[in-house]
Every structure is written in structure tokens, then in C-alpha cells.
Amino acid sequence: xxILSRIGVYSFPVLLVGVPLYxxxxxxxxxxxxxxxxxxxxxxxxxxxxxxxxxxxxxxxxRGSGALDLISRFLGVILRPLGIPADMLPLVVIRPISGSxxxxxxxxxxxxxxxxxxxxxxxxxxxxxxxxxxxxxxxYFGAVGVKRTRxxxxxxxxxxxxxxxxxxxxxxxxxx
Amino acid sequence: MDTVxxxxxxxxxATALLTGQVDAMMMSVIDGADQAIQLVIGLAGIYxxxxxxxxxAAESGLVDALASLTRPVLSFLFPRLKGDKHxxxxxxxxxxxxxxxxxxxxxxxxxxxKEIQRVSKTEDDSMDSMIRLVVMCAAGFCVFPSSxxxxxxxxxxxxxxAISGPCALAGLAATTGGLLAHxxxxxxxxxxx
Numbered sequence: 417x418x419i420l421s422r423i424g425v426y427s428f429p430v431l432l433v434g435v436p437l438y439x440x441x442x443x444x445x446x447x448x449x450x451x452x453x454x455x456x457x458x459x460x461x462x463x464x465x466x467x468x469x470x471x472x473x474x475x476x477x478x479r480g481s482g483a484l485d486l487i488s489r490f491l492g493v494i495l496r497p498l499g500i501p502a503d504m505l506p507l508v509v510i511r512p513i514s515g516s517x518x519x520x521x522x523x524x525x526x527x528x529x530x531x532x533x534x535x536x537x538x539x540x541x542x543x544x545x546x547x548x549x550x551x552x553x554x555x556y557f558g559a560v561g562v563k564r565t566r567x568x569x570x571x572x573x574x575x576x577x578x579x580x581x582x583x584x585x586x587x588x589x590x591x592x
Numbered sequence: 593m594d595t596v597x598x599x600x601x602x603x604x605x606a607t608a609l610l611t612g613q614v615d616a617m618m619m620s621v622i623d624g625a626d627q628a629i630q631l632v633i634g635l636a637g638i639y640x641x642x643x644x645x646x647x648x649a650a651e652s653g654l655v656d657a658l659a660s661l662t663r664p665v666l667s668f669l670f671p672r673l674k675g676d677k678h679x680x681x682x683x684x685x686x687x688x689x690x691x692x693x694x695x696x697x698x699x700x701x702x703x704x705x706k707e708i709q710r711v712s713k714t715e716d717d718s719m720d721s722m723i724r725l726v727v728m729c730a731a732g733f734c735v736f737p738s739s740x741x742x743x744x745x746x747x748x749x750x751x752x753x754a755i756s757g758p759c760a761l762a763g764l765a766a767t768t769g770g771l772l773a774h775x776x777x778x779x780x781x782x783x784x785x
Contacts, residue, residue, distance in 0.1 A: 427692055435645050439652035449651050450644035457643025460702050461636050468628040473621050474597050477604035480620020482613050512730075523743050531749030537758075544740050544759030546766045547732030556726045559702040560709045567777035568723045569596060572730040575770025579731060582765030586758040 467558030655681030
């Protein structure tokens with residue numbers, strides 16, 4: 417794992433200098449090309465704004481009204497027999513909807529239980545099991561202007577569910 | 593998406609009315625719209641940086657080389673993109689970047705979406721490849737979950753990166769599950785939004 421984290425840290429400068437150097441050796445006008453790419457990136461990012469406003473408004477309406485809490489509590493009753501404390505549930509419900517919200521909950525759980533305790537580990541694993549599906553679907557399809565996303569969200573949410581189940585299974589083997 | 597969006601708003605407003613939390617809901621909505629702008633502004637710089645680097649990689653032939661290297665795996669995962677080097681190269685860059693937990697993932701992913709759209713001949717083709725890519729990114733298969741490791745380290749863990757393996761396994765399950773769900777659900781695309 418130490419090696420992996422090193423790779424993560426060092427790949428940034430390697431890419432940052434390696435790609436332009438390689439392009440320069442191949443005779444690509446480096447500065448010009450970089451600027452034109454950055455312009456494309458800026459256009460893409462601005463184009464996603466309306467999509468992001470829509471989904472953020474929807475999600476915060478759902479969360480601010482307390483509806484999200486209600487659903488978490490309801491689902492908590494179902495998960496308790498599995499030996500998972502009910503306060504893991506808001507994390508699982510919020511994870512696909514709000515990335516920053518889920519990270520805040522994880523931080524709170526990890527602090528409360530201790531980072532190396534069984535439940536601290538479980539919270540970390542659930543957080544890392546998947547990504548923010550609502551956000552990814554909105555952003556990616558927003559960038560290409562696709563408004564009808566078909567079953568993309570359903571497939572992502574099913575994937576999230578698989579990730580959580582696998583996470584709990586691995587966690588059980590880990591702490592036993 | 594229509595249904596999901598309407599449900600979020602309708603359920604939110606209904607709950608707010610029933611529990612008398614209309615003020616809190618309103619503040620939260622205003623805050624949410626604000627957050628979207630903040631996010632875009634906050635991300636714009638890093639997007640420009642990675643989009644610029646990606647363009648250099650594309651122009652210099654690096655992306656094509658990456659595509660040739662990862663072709664066996666990617667042709668299997670993206671059957672409708674066979675032979676189209678450019679999207680495949682960008683897709684593999686996205687996936688690798690995602691696995692390493694780098695900030696370049698989203699800019700590369702968006703670029704890959706645009707390239708899929710450009711080379712696909714029919715809407716069915718492009719949607720199939722796009723949903724596959726979105727599922728893979730949303731599943732967050734990551735061997736180095738940097739934000740969680742940072743939190744754990746800050747809270748005094750003796751082994752902050754110990755969750756990397758389990759997270760990677762769970763992410764792999766999420767990816768597999770999502771792709772399987774896509775296969776099943778795409779059988780009758782006409783009925784779904």
C-alpha cells in the first residue's frame with residue numbers, strides 16, 4: 417500500500433512535466449496547444465453549470481427539508497440486524513447523492529469511533545466503495561449536452577449497492 | 593432524470609411543509625444553487641490545466657499509444673468503440689487517473705464523453721459507450737482513495753492507507769454490478785429515460 421500511495425503522489429509531477437516534454441520532442445507547439453486545450457476545458461466546465469445548478473437545487477431541497485434524514489432512519493431499521501450500527505446508514509444513503517456531505521459524515525464517524533476501530537474502518541470503506549453517482553451522471557452527460565440519460569442513474573445506483581455490499585463483506589473478513 | 597429531479601423537489605417540499613421546515617429548506621436550496629457556481633469556479637482552474645495537458649498528450653500521439661496498450665481490455669468494455677483510437681486512449685487515461693485518485697479524472701472523463709459523442713454514428717452507439725464510461729467513473733474504482741486516507745491520517749490513524757485494499761475490492765464490485773445492470777437495462781431502451 418505504501419508503494420501505491422507513492423505512485424499516487426509522484427504521478428502528478430511526472431505527468432505535469434512528462435507529457436509536455438514528450439510533446440515538445442515530437443515537434444508539437446507546446447504552449448499554443450496547451451492554451452487551446454485549456455480553452456476547451458473552460459468551455460466544457462462552464463457548459464456544465466446549468467446541469468449542476470439543477471441537481472444541486474434538487475438535492476439540497478431534499479436534504480434541507482429533512483426528507484433525507486427520514487429515509488435514512490427508515491432504512492436504519494432494516495440494516496440493524498446485520499450488525500451494522502444505524503448511524504452508518506445516513507452515510508450509505510448520502511454517498512451517491514452528495515460527495516461533500518458523505519465525506520463530512522465519514523469524518524464524523526471516523527472521529528467518533530476512532531480511525532482504526534472496526535466501525536471507523538467500516539465508515540472509511542463505505543466512503544471509498546463508490547463515488548457520487550448523481551454528480552457523475554449530471555456532470556458527464558451535462559458536458560455533452562445529453563438531457564435524456566436513459567438508465568444511466570439506475571445502473572450507477574445498482575453499482576453503488578454492489579459496492580456497499582462488497583464493502584461490508586470485506587470489512588467482516590477484515591475485523592474477524 | 594425527469595422523474596428523479598421532480599421526486600427530489602416534490603418530496604423535499606412536501607416534507608418541508610409537513611414538518612414546518614420551510615425556512616430551512618429554502619435556505620438550503622439557495623445555498624445549493626450557490627454551491628454549484630462555487631464548484632464550477634473552484635474546478636475551472638484544474639480543468640483548464642488537465643485539458644491543456646490532455647491536448648498535448650493527444651497531439652503528440654501519447655493517447656493513441658495508450659489506446660494500443662489497453663486495447664484488449666477496453667475493446668471488451670466498450671464494444672461499440674472498436675477501432676476508434678482517440679476515445680479509447682482518453683478513456684484509458686480517465687480510468688487510470690481514477691484508479692490513482694488524481695484530480696485529472698473528471699476533465700479527462702468529460703473529454704472522453706465528447707470524443708465518444710463525436711465518433712459514434714447512432715444515438716444508441718453513443719449512449720451505450722457513454723453509460724459504460726459514466727458507470728465506471730461513478731463506481732469510483734480507486735486503488736488510492738486520497739481524501740479518506742487524508743482524513744484518517746489527520747484523525748491519528750496508525751495505518752491510514754489500510755482501507756485502500758478493501759475500497760478497491762468494493763469499487764471493483766460496484767463497477768461490475770453497474771456494468772451488469774447496464775447490460776440488463778439496455779435491452780429495452782425505448783421504455784426508459
